Amino acid sequence: MYSLNQDLSERYGVISNLHGFLNRHFDTGFKTKWSGYWVPPYKFLDYYAVKINGIWLDSSTVENVEYGDKMVFYHEAGSLNVRETVRTPEQMPGFELEVEVENKSSEIKAAHIAVEPAVDIRSKSQDVEERDYSVETGEKKLTISRDGKKLMISGKGIDIEEKIKSRTHFPDGDRQECLIPAELVSRKEVEPEESENVNIKFSTASGSFSKLESQNPKFENIKLGQNFSAAVSSMENLVYRGEGKGMIAGHPWFQNYWARDSYWTLLGLIDAGYFELSHEILENFTEKEGFPNQISLEGDHNAPNADAAPLFVIAAEKLRRHWKINDKIEDKILEAFNHLEIEEGIVKHDAKGTWMDTLERPSAVDIQALWLRAADLEGHNSRKELEKGLKKFFKEEKILDHLGENPALSINPAVALMFDQAPESYIEDINAEFSSRHGARTRSVVDPGYDSSGYHTGSVWGLTTGWASAANFRQGRDVQGLNLLEKLGKFTMRNQVGGFPEVVDAEDGRLLGCGEQAWSAGMYVHVVDRYLLGIKVLGPEKVRIDPSEKAEGRRVRKRVGDEHLDIEFDGEDFEVLNSPNIEVLRGEEK
Numbered sequence: 034m035y036s037l038n039q040d041l042s043e044r045y046g047v048i049s050n051l052h053g054f055l056n057r058h059f060d061t062g063f064k065t066k067w068s069g070y071w072v073p074p075y076k077f078l079d080y081y082a083v084k085i086n087g088i089w090l091d092s093s094t095v096e097n098v099e100y101g102d103k104m105v106f107y108h109e110a111g112s113l114n115v116r117e118t119v120r121t122p123e124q125m126p127g128f129e130l131e132v133e134v135e136n137k138s139s140e141i142k143a144a145h146i147a148v149e150p151a152v153d154i155r156s157k158s159q160d161v162e163e164r165d166y167s168v169e170t171g172e173k174k175l176t177i178s179r180d181g182k183k184l185m186i187s188g189k190g191i192d193i194e195e196k197i198k199s200r201t202h203f204p205d206g207d208r209q210e211c212l213i214p215a216e217l218v219s220r221k222e223v224e225p226e227e228s229e230n231v232n233i234k235f236s237t238a239s240g241s242f243s244k245l246e247s248q249n250p251k252f253e254n255i256k257l258g259q260n261f262s263a264a265v266s267s268m269e270n271l272v273y274r275g276e277g278k279g280m281i282a283g284h285p286w287f288q289n290y291w292a293r294d295s296y297w298t299l300l301g302l303i304d305a306g307y308f309e310l311s312h313e314i315l316e317n318f319t320e321k322e323g324f325p326n327q328i329s330l331e332g333d334h335n336a337p338n339a340d341a342a343p344l345f346v347i348a349a350e351k352l353r354r355h356w357k358i359n360d361k362i363e364d365k366i367l368e369a370f371n372h373l374e375i376e377e378g379i380v381k382h383d384a385k386g387t388w389m390d391t392l393e394r395p396s397a398v399d400i401q402a403l404w405l406r407a408a409d410l411e412g413h414n415s416r417k418e419l420e421k422g423l424k425k426f427f428k429e430e431k432i433l434d435h436l437g438e439n440p441a442l443s444i445n446p447a448v449a450l451m452f453d454q455a456p457e458s459y460i461e462d463i464n465a466e467f468s469s470r471h472g473a474r475t476r477s478v479v480d481p482g483y484d485s486s487g488y489h490t491g492s493v494w495g496l497t498t499g500w501a502s503a504a505n506f507r508q509g510r511d512v513q514g515l516n517l518l519e520k521l522g523k524f525t526m527r528n529q530v531g532g533f534p535e536v537v538d539a540e541d542g543r544l545l546g547c548g549e550q551a552w553s554a555g556m557y558v559h560v561v562d563r564y565l566l567g568i569k570v571l572g573p574e575k576v577r578i579d580p581s582e583k584a585e586g587r588r589v590r591k592r593v594g595d596e597h598l599d600i601e602f603d604g605e606d607f608e609v610l611n612s613p614n615i616e617v618l619r620g621e622e623k
Contacts, residue, residue, distance in 0.1 A: 034101035073288035079153040127236035188233035248306035254586030260522035267554035283547030296344035301555030306592030337386030346407035378422025396436035442477035450504035472498030495553020506564035
């Protein structure tokens with residue numbers, strides 16, 4: 034749980050369950066069109082506002098905020114202390130608001146509590162449209178409907194004062210239209226030193242939804258431990274039950290199950306012990322024809338995708354070693370290699386199908402490296418040809434980004450370095466030309482096309498910083514690897530608190546994308562476990578541990594099969610603190 038009382042206007046939080054999420058700034062504001070309550074990919078509530086005895090609870094009244102699996106705002110309103118708590122209970126299809134007023138005076142005080150809900154029912158892809166709402170008022174209950182979607186508002190001890198009106202406002206400069214169907218009112222007499230509360234539920238559907246079981250993995254380390262826990266919580270925060278169980282790519286606007294994002298994230302999710310969830314995510318993708326770029330929650334999306342098939346193999350093989358996979362996933366691994374097309378050792382793919390989907394990159398080095406990794410893991414007969422083809426990217430002191438015309442100097446060779454597929458000498462470029470004080474740039478500072486805020490042409494990504502950190506640890510550059518992890522972790526106290534960003538400006542660290550991105554969090558956990566701590570799971574009952582010299586602290590509840598390891602690290606030395614039925618091998622594999 035975070036306790037915050039500074040820079041509240043610049044920071045925000047997202048709380049969620051498997052049904053939906055609430056996005057709100059900590060100065061109480063719903064400050065962008067992405068604020069409010071969402072059930073991906075639909076918005077339901079633009080904002081709500083609370084008034085106590087004529088005083089709006091806002092940035093002038095809030096004094097402190099607690100944030101974790103709920104948001105708690107502490108206000109002072111005249112002679113009343115007010116605690117405003119927002120929760121997303123695990124099996125509730127919505128969220129719950131509790132307003133508690135405490136009388137801090139020596140006299141009885143009246144508390145007139147009013148809540149103004151602003152409804153905006155629309156899909157993510159829609160913007161402001163003139164469409165009618167239906168409003169039904171019952172006893173202590175309000176139902177607002179539009180285009181077959183409903184928002185139900187109810188509470189005990191409240192009166193519904195209907196005053197249907199529309200409102201136009203401009204959060205962050207974007208015009209938004211919402212409906213204010215009523216004011217929810219409660220009048221209380223509060224004794225001295227006593228408190229009274231009002232509880233209001235905002236629900237989008239009936240019925241209950243399954244619960245996400247936390248595995249509670251820990252890394253007890255002064256510098257990295259809190260961020261490790263934040264990364265695990267962030268991955269949990271991004272799981273939904275829309276089109277089957279899945280993980281959206283990022284809060285607040287990447288509300289689909291992107292394939293490449295999911296598979297990169299699974300590397301960390303599996304390390305964190307979420308085997309059953311990882312299996313459900315993989316199985317959900319096996320139900321789709323081929324290897325789609327995403328499972329869209331609002332319709333089909335068929336953009337080119339060059340990395341989904343090899344990444345599926347890499348993620349599924351990792352889960353197999355840690356736990357097990359079923360026949361459907363095994364069959365999908367075999368199917369993946371039917372999508373591998375090689376010409377003279379080089380993987381052929383759509384030039385717009387890489388993760389850098391704003392650029393054309395024919396025969397890209399990261400795609401070559403991913404297929405080589407997949408083939409190596411599965412012992413596929415294409416491995417030697419792919420390895421030979423990868424060497425065509427090695428040119429003097431550089432590794433080419435792609436084999437088309439005028440390839441940029443990009444971070445993408447770091448994928449080959451993290452898989453130990455390229456000579457150690459190439460790591461020097463990563464550290465010299467791509468390192469910034471905020472992480473690893475996507476493009477070298479000496480490249481003519483470098484732009485510190487360019488989406489794929491110079492900005493810093495959580496994904497690329499994870500790659501660069503892993504590559505450094507793999508090549509024995511432990512100081513640089515740890516430094517990159519620390520750079521990524523510092524963003525958990527900026528923008529979306531507890532979240533790892535999608536992309537930031539390489540020069541000033543300004544957020545350019547989502548404040549909470551799945552693969553950024555997943556890579557953080559994966560780099561800690563696999564590269565810093567050197568934990569390599571060989572099978573459900575066997576691990577090899579070869580720590581970095583920078584490994585310090587205690588890794589608690591490292592799940593392997595159905596057992597857990599507790600391991601204490603002191604540089605390259607470690608001690609297993611418990612006695613599970615797991616064979617532990619020491620040192621580098623010979």
